[in-house]
Amino acid sequence: MAKATDAPSFLSVGEVAERSGVPVSALHFYEAKGLIGAHRSSGNQRRYSRDVLRRIAILRTAQSLGFSLSEIAGLLKPIPPGRQPTAADVRAMVAGWRAALQARIDGLTELRDKLDGCIGCGCLSHDDCPLRNPADRLAASGRGAVLLGQQPPGP
Amino acid sequence: MAKATDAPSFLSVGEVAERSGVPVSALHFYEAKGLIGAHRSSGNQRRYSRDVLRRIAILRTAQSLGFSLSEIAGLLKPIPPGRQPTAADVRAMVAGWRAALQARIDGLTELRDKLDGCIGCGCLSHDDCPLRNPADRLAASGRGAVLLGQQPPGP
DNA sequence: CCTTGACCTCAATTTAAGTTGAGGTTTTAT
DNA sequence: ATAAAACCTCAACTTAAATTGAGGTCAAGG
Numbered sequence: 001m002a003k004a005t006d007a008p009s010f011l012s013v014g015e016v017a018e019r020s021g022v023p024v025s026a027l028h029f030y031e032a033k034g035l036i037g038a039h040r041s042s043g044n045q046r047r048y049s050r051d052v053l054r055r056i057a058i059l060r061t062a063q064s065l066g067f068s069l070s071e072i073a074g075l076l077k078p079i080p081p082g083r084q085p086t087a088a089d090v091r092a093m094v095a096g097w098r099a100a101l102q103a104r105i106d107g108l109t110e111l112r113d114k115l116d117g118c119i120g121c122g123c124l125s126h127d128d129c130p131l132r133n134p135a136d137r138l139a140a141s142g143r144g145a146v147l148l149g150q151q152p153p154g155p
Numbered sequence: 156m157a158k159a160t161d162a163p164s165f166l167s168v169g170e171v172a173e174r175s176g177v178p179v180s181a182l183h184f185y186e187a188k189g190l191i192g193a194h195r196s197s198g199n200q201r202r203y204s205r206d207v208l209r210r211i212a213i214l215r216t217a218q219s220l221g222f223s224l225s226e227i228a229g230l231l232k233p234i235p236p237g238r239q240p241t242a243a244d245v246r247a248m249v250a251g252w253r254a255a256l257q258a259r260i261d262g263l264t265e266l267r268d269k270l271d272g273c274i275g276c277g278c279l280s281h282d283d284c285p286l287r288n289p290a291d292r293l294a295a296s297g298r299g300a301v302l303l304g305q306q307p308p309g310p
Numbered sequence: 311c312c313t314t315g316a317c318c319t320c321a322a323t324t325t326a327a328g329t330t331g332a333g334g335t336t337t338t339a340t
Numbered sequence: 341a342t343a344a345a346a347c348c349t350c351a352a353c354t355t356a357a358a359t360t361g362a363g364g365t366c367a368a369g370g
Contacts, residue, residue: 014316024317025359033357043366045317069357167337169346179347180329188327198336200347224327311370318365329354336347 010047013038020056027056033069035059035076058093165202168193175211182211188224190214190231213248 017024030036031046036055038046055076062072075093172179185191186201191210193201210231217227230248 012316023359026357028319029358041366043317044319045366063357167346168348178329181327183349184328196336196347198347199349200336218327313368313370315368316366319363321360321362323360324358326356327354330352332349332351334348336345338343338345340342340344 010049011052013046013048016048016052016056020053020060022056022060030056030059030069033073035069035073165204166207168201168203171203171207171211175208175215177211177215185211185214185224188228190224190228 011019013024013027016022016027020027022030027036027046031038036048036052036059038048038052041047058076059072062075063069067075075096166174168179168182171177171182175182177185182191182201186193191203191207191214193203193207196202213231214227217230218224222230230251
């Protein structure tokens with residue numbers, strides 16, 4: 001079982017898993033991706049400093065906001081693994097997230113408002129419907145519908 | 156080259172691709188997933204009725220809103236492939252989307268407001284920070300941090 | 311001491327949403 | 341009639357984010 005010392009200076013991978021709610025396999029994975037770090041015991045086992053918990057919390061939070069791990073790597077770059085984030089670090093980082101979040105909210109809100117129009121008009125057959133396929137009447141133009149300027153992910 | 160008749164009653168896969176902006180390979184894929192349908196020519200080539208364009212527009216729009224294809228399959232279920240969606244169909248469907256969208260916006264907004272608190276306080280070290288790891292002080296409780304009630308995707 | 315549970319690495323598998331390519335057939339334009 | 345452009349199927353590959361398993365090592369308690 002995981003040892004339950006009062007305040008261990010370093011945490012084993014199992015302890016981190018337990019406290020963060022993140023599976024060991026994912027911790028290994030994050031480490032392989034360079035998102036978190038740990039030093040090793042004499043017997044080659046991972047030993048985490050306490051602030052990895054914060055880092056993981058940040059990581060998972062950003063992830064739940066829809067950021068990909070590579071985006072998160074960027075977000076976390078100013079806070080190198082193993083370094084205790086300063087208040088300024090966090091402020092800067094979180095401000096960046098806020099901006100990204102706001103952009104996302106704005107996009108969704110705009111879309112929602114367009115949909116409100118649809119609800120009133122049953123408009124998929126109308127010309128001004130945001131869900132309408134603009135290219136369907138162009139038939140011979142270069143490129144087809146660019147739906148709402150938000151095509152799903154490419155290659 | 157794709158034929159460019161004035162108003163063909165049926166569309167080839169290439170025409171649908173061109174008009175919808177969706178690659179042929181993706182159309183095949185959507186068909187394999189049961190999301191769209193087509194009948195076949197005497198020579199076994201796909202022939203789409205016009206309303207497939209609308210269906211695809213709906214599909215891609217929902218996708219851009221962050222719905223997965225299996226969620227979209229649910230959203231489209233009331234409109235069987237090949238059937239012309241009625242205004243009522245569309246209204247009901249879009250109303251459902253709106254609700255899902257609103258939920259997403261609400262979640263993000265709430266999160267953003269929490270982050271605003273963080274920006275002021277540099278609070279990752281504070282007890283009331285939404286980014287704080289609640290389990291870190293529980294150390295012996297059942298399950299670890301459930302970050303903001305929004306854990307990233309499971310298995 | 312010595313067993314058992316926690317760890318280790320590395321490779322393979324999973325799911326989603328497609329894309330790419332091989333090898334062969336159908337349509338269409340000349 | 342024929343050649344080029346589209347189309348067909350099927351299988352394999354891609355990326356992200358992990359999980360699962362095999363085979364072996366470490367550490368803590370009885």
